Amino acid sequence: MSTYSLAIHGGAGTILRTQMTPEKEAAYKAGLARAVAAGEDVLRQDGTAMDAVTAAVCALEDEPLFNAGRGAVFTTEGAQEMDACVMDGRDRSAGAVAGIFGPRNPVRVARAVMERTPHVLLIGPMALQIARDAGLPFEERDYFFTQARWDALQETMEMRRKGQESDDPARRHGTVGAVARDRAGNLAAATSTGGMTAKLPGRVGDTPLPGAGTFAENATCAVSGTGHGEVFIRYTAGSEIAARMRFLGQSLDEAAQHVVMKDLHDHDGSGGVIAIAHDGSISMPFNCEGMYRGSVREGEAPQVAIYRDA
Ligand code: ASP
Numbered sequence: 001m002s003t004y005s006l007a008i009h010g011g012a013g014t015i016l017r018t019q020m021t022p023e024k025e026a027a028y029k030a031g032l033a034r035a036v037a038a039g040e041d042v043l044r045q046d047g048t049a050m051d052a053v054t055a056a057v058c059a060l061e062d063e064p065l066f067n068a069g070r071g072a073v074f075t076t077e078g079a080q081e082m083d084a085c086v087m088d089g090r091d092r093s094a095g096a097v098a099g100i101f102g103p104r105n106p107v108r109v110a111r112a113v114m115e116r117t118p119h120v121l122l123i124g125p126m127a128l129q130i131a132r133d134a135g136l137p138f139e140e141r142d143y144f145f146t147q148a149r150w151d152a153l154q155e156t157m158e159m160r161r162k163g164q165e166s167d168d169p170a171r172r173h174g175t176v177g178a179v180a181r182d183r184a185g186n187l188a189a190a191t192s193t194g195g196m197t198a199k200l201p202g203r204v205g206d207t208p209l210p211g212a213g214t215f216a217e218n219a220t221c222a223v224s225g226t227g228h229g230e231v232f233i234r235y236t237a238g239s240e241i242a243a244r245m246r247f248l249g250q251s252l253d254e255a256a257q258h259v260v261m262k263d264l265h266d267h268d269g270s271g272g273v274i275a276i277a278h279d280g281s282i283s284m285p286f287n288c289e290g291m292y293r294g295s296v297r298e299g300e301a302p303q304v305a306i307y308r309d310a
Contacts, residue, residue: 002185003298004043007274007282008035008056010066010292011174012226015306025306028065032294032304035059039178040296049188049222050088050111053178057084057107057190060176064146066292067174069105070139071146072194074153075201080144082194083208084110085121089187089216096121096208102138103131107192110208112136121208149197156198175207177214177224179276183298187222187276189214189238196229205229211239218278220245221252226291227264227271235263241275252277253285260285 010032039056043049061069072080084106085096095114098121103109112134113122122130131138175193182188191214193207206213206229213229215238216222223238232238237259244255256275264271265287272286274293282295294304 001183002181003280004181004183005276005280005282005295005297006036006039006043006052006056006178006180007276007284007295008032008039008060008176008178008293009224009226009272009274009284010035010060010176012272012286012288012291013174013270014288015290015292017307028292028306029304031060031063031065032292033302034063035178036294036296036302036304039180040302043180043182043298046183048184049180049182049186050086052180052182053188053190054086054107054111056178057176057192058105061105061107061192066176067149067194068176068192070144071149072144073149073174073197075203076157076198077201078153079201080194081201082106082192083205084190084192085208085210085214086110086114086190087188087210087214087216087222088114089218089222092217094120094210094214096210096214097127098123098204098208099202100127101144102128104137104139104143107190108134108136110190120210152197160198175213175226177226177274179216179222179224179274181222181276181278181280185218185278187216187218187278189216189222189224191224206232206237209233211236213238215239215242217242221275221277223256223273223275225271225273227288228269231264231267231269232271235259235267235269237264237273241273245277252281253283256283257285260287
């Protein structure tokens with residue numbers, strides 16, 4: 001029997017201490033702690049890594065503070081288009097959806113694609129039909145709306161009109177994700193996002209692409225990314241970490257640090273990853289100010305943090 005471990009994230013980016021009130025920080029940390037607890041509950045009862053990452057991501061999707069499910073960001077046209085993916089380290093089976101709106105928990109739709117269809121990635125009406133067939137809950141537009149995300153869209157559009165848009169894409173993103181190893185030694189990863197504020201309609205990021213924003217393989221690691229999705233796609237962030245372990249014999253931390261601090265960082269790819277190795281070790285590097293994150297290993301107290309030091 002192995003021991004379990006779990007890590008989660010609620011997005012990385014320009015999270016400035018100067019703009020954080022003690023109340024806001026406490027609310028974020030409470031949301032992260034709830035997600036760690038939701039995932040750990042599954043693992044403690046000998047549940048699978050796949051069930052644990054699904055439960056943890058659902059908890060984050062239900063929390064309006066994070067950019068996924070409720071609280072997703074808006075496109076240039078004021079719509080919300082969500083991407084999600086799950087991947088099972090046992091056999092690399094995966095399910096994903098892109099650009100969907102309506103289901104309360106996009107991660108569960110991704111899982112339904114994996115479990116109920118012969119495909120990996122669905123878009124459009126059939127993705128929603130799979131969700132309906134699986135009996136998953138849908139919500140109205142009001143449920144997903146948050147004033148803060150709407151204001152962020154207006155602000156970004158105004159800056160674009162004035163030609164002042166910050167060249168720091170870290171300001172505009174966020175995502176949620178989880179990786180786990182269960183007591184049977186199996187790994188799984190799940191990621192869910194609203195994407196980037198003021199993205200073009202139809203834009204798909206790294207989140208629903210196995211090997212880019214989400215990856216799991218028992219022999220190496222499970223990874224969930226958050227950051228400038230276009231760069232995560234071009235540098236196949238998740239599978240690159242696994243390849244470094246597989247071919248170079250690097251530890252999880254060496255491999256994850258290299259990809260985040262060199263490959264992504266040097267190519268305008270701000271963001272970070274959470275990753276768990278086959279041996280249960282955890283690595284959570286990020287190359288920007290902060291990353292909302294949390295983790296727990298069997299027998300240890302859960303941790304949550306936002307900045308480098310806390
Ligand atoms: N990676 C996500 C995307 O590009 C956004 C994020 O993680 O902040 O859609």
